[in-house]
Amino acid sequence: MNRLLKNREIWLGLAIVAVVIAVTLRFPRFSQPGNLLTILNDTSILMMLALGQMVVILTRSIDLSMASNLALTGMIVAMVNAAFPFIPIPLLIAGCVVVGAALGAFNGILVWKLDIPPIVVTLGTLTIFRGLVFVISGGSWVNAAQMSPEFIQLQRGAFLGLPNLTWFAIVVAALFFVLMTSTPIGRGFYAIGVNPTASVYTGINVGRTKFLAFVISGAVSGLAGYLWISRYVIASVEVASGYELTIIAACVIGGVSIAGGIGTVAGALLGALFLGVVNNALPVIGVSPFWQMAISGAAILLAVVLNARGERSKGRIILKKAEVAS
């Protein structure tokens, strides 16, 4: 029970429930299952992106290029679909993952082989990828009329009562859960975040592990590229502009430590869900959507203050134990 109370994910979960209850008291329709599912579906893309970002942040890196990667892959897939509507959608999705992973690998190789700080690399690729969207599209849009019906409808279908988009998020989350908890690679992400030097001695290739993290975040961005474009049925240069910060915000709110090594799949998912619930609640309670940005900013600051507290007290407890032991 005590451990449960200290669990950050539980507190975040309770905070989300509290927001839902508070809104429901005024507007009972808010917590109807249908609306809650809509919120979950609306947040699916952010959840996947937050998981990808989490892996990168765990390794003491940061990926600022995710939103630009998403926009670039999305534009590529939209243009391919518009030009060759007969290509089956699963093949397109696989292509998106590969293209996204390749863009991520570009980040990763610069971090791994040249040892350039990740924030510099991804700051550069953030602008480069976004610029490339303009170059390949010539600044024009790909709109709903140019996309094939299957391209648009795939994620809108439902399976077992849940929209396919939500299923995408569930499958991705399950994959991440297995990766992070049950594979040497996943444990390696935590290890090099907690202590890179010790990781080297345990035989983990730090550079290669960071490279893999960037490939993963890139692959997720690529997948999100297709999902985003087919959801909002418009591919343009401006797609998801500035969204990289929302992704990082979801991670920070979810308790992923920017110093690396701390963070869970559940935390990242709940962090994204928190932002989703708040964003969906604002119009319901009649607050202008222009409040959204300030609220997520305040949420980030609050989360980081609380996280820092948690991490600090943990440090003290370890020291106390060490004192008792000696």
Added chain:
Amino acid sequence: MTDISATGRRLPNRLDNPLKSAALSWESLLVLVALGIFIANSFASPYFLNAWSLSDLTFNFTEKALIALAMALVIITGEIDLSVASIIALASTLMGLALQYGADTPTLVAVGVGVGILCGAFNGFLVTGLKLPSIVVTIGTMSLFRGVAYIVLGDQSFKGYPKDFSWFGQGYVWWVISFELVLFLVAAVIFYVLLHHTNFGRRVFAIGNNATAAQFSGVRVDRIKFVLFCLTGLMSGIASVLLTARLGSTRPSIAQGFELEVITMVVLGGVSILGGAGSIIGVVLAALIIGLVTFGLGLLNVPGIVMSIFTGSLLIVVIALPILWRMWKAKRA
């Protein structure tokens, strides 16, 4: 010094010399790059070599470069401030709000600069007072500050700034020399002296190289970091006054993406993103290079978004080249 040479035991000064020579060669590289782009520009466009063109060019970078000067110090101490563009937006919005209540030009400037300092102090308090990582704090305040601007303005805008206020962004001190350029040059000199010729500057480097050691040698690490965040806020406030005066209106999306360009200038200028090394001359040169590149491409009718490919590549290439060069040399040795 004489003692050492007398005994014949010359200790290699590992702390100073490699850094200094690297910085020197870095700056000469930047000068070469700037000259190259300048010459390429004059060949590429017949409109480039003209006093007024060159004057227009400076407007491309002065506001960002003003912030880059302070940002360089913040990054040298190993911190970062991603909220600068949002400080511009908030300061500009509150100036617009003050205008609605009939503020005159001196009040407007005071509001802009004051908001900047307060925002910087807020960042500084969160980083030094609550011991939070600056990258997360400033990602948060980046949303918060601009978010407040959105709350105030929504999809509206403030217009109708007084004429003497516009002078800050559009006025010329003498012939083609704009007020913005003069202000930037003065600020560059002040920051140069501050970083390279004062105790304060030495402490900034000390913190960046080893904050713990600096703390134990009596440097008030937190206080200096706090001051630097305030300073960055101040420069953002000043930039906000200039930008608002130049554009003549305030929208909440003003200066969107500036933070990345400012950081690009700083890193391109040879400041180590890991802290501990860098020079103001490098930052000034980097600002000039980015101004030259974007202006030159603009004369060739290259759209802004494509220019960003060049600045992004420039950032990565300029950092990667020396590393590749060192790797190549190490392989040969």
